[in-house]
Amino acid sequence: MDKLKTLSATPRYDDATCAVDGCARPTRTWSRWCTNHARQRHRTGDVNGRILKPRELAPHRELAETFLERRKDHPAVIAAEAWAQALLHDNVRLPERVQEHLSRLRDYEVTPREILVAILSVYGMTAQFPNAFVSVTTRNANLGRVVMKLRPLPQTTSGKTGRRYSVTPPAKVAAALGEVIADEAGLWATSFWRTINAALRNPQDAAGRLKAEAEKLWHEASQAEARLPNPDGWKLTISGAAKWAAMNQQGGPEVDDQDGSEGEP
Numbered sequence: 001m002d003k004l005k006t007l008s009a010t011p012r013y014d015d016a017t018c019a020v021d022g023c024a025r026p027t028r029t030w031s032r033w034c035t036n037h038a039r040q041r042h043r044t045g046d047v048n049g050r051i052l053k054p055r056e057l058a059p060h061r062e063l064a065e066t067f068l069e070r071r072k073d074h075p076a077v078i079a080a081e082a083w084a085q086a087l088l089h090d091n092v093r094l095p096e097r098v099q100e101h102l103s104r105l106r107d108y109e110v111t112p113r114e115i116l117v118a119i120l121s122v123y124g125m126t127a128q129f130p131n132a133f134v135s136v137t138t139r140n141a142n143l144g145r146v147v148m149k150l151r152p153l154p155q156t157t158s159g160k161t162g163r164r165y166s167v168t169p170p171a172k173v174a175a176a177l178g179e180v181i182a183d184e185a186g187l188w189a190t191s192f193w194r195t196i197n198a199a200l201r202n203p204q205d206a207a208g209r210l211k212a213e214a215e216k217l218w219h220e221a222s223q224a225e226a227r228l229p230n231p232d233g234w235k236l237t238i239s240g241a242a243k244w245a246a247m248n249q250q251g252g253p254e255v256d257d258q259d260g261s262e263g264e265p
């Protein structure tokens, strides 16, 4: 994470550069940041922040769904669902703009379970990658946003083009909800993943999981077109990756054949 340069006490002029280390772009008028970094901060709460993609959260969401269903009679899960229900129905303590989002979710009949799964998908990420978020604010913005996006966001019409578009909550609003979630359910979510990950490390469970994973991989590889996008823009297929690994092994270090090799005739 880049450190921010110290804020200068002198007024900035048009030729000032962005306050993010390594960014040479000019600042926007009356801003410490260039357009890109200012936009990033508005969206994520941090100039280097990121909003996780649904695809990144999906594996954690699936595990959370499975284990919440399996443990739905556990007192901790019952208590958590009661908390999520209260968040939907009794939220006068929250800022008005957050209340509006919660009312919308209530009108769309979001269930407490859905809220818990959304929250757990973010905490599943931090359980796996402790540095998944550059700051607490960005973590909170992700938490709030994943809940707010459980149903279609409010729409508005552009005055210029007349087109309808969804109004994405800015980090300030999303993080206000995320902060309450973290304060009230963060400990529960953290211990949920600690329990689940311990269970997954248990040899019996692990064997079943490995088998399921192997079956899934086999299924994907048999569908020759199963492609995973890659940051560099080229496509990687699972069967292609297996071939590449095999080739790589052949091209690896020479095997020492002092022990009487079976050389070709």
Ligand SMILES: [Zn+2]
Pocket (backbone or CB within 6 Å): 018, 019, 020, 023, 024, 025, 033, 034, 035, 036, 037
């Ligand atoms: Zn910048």
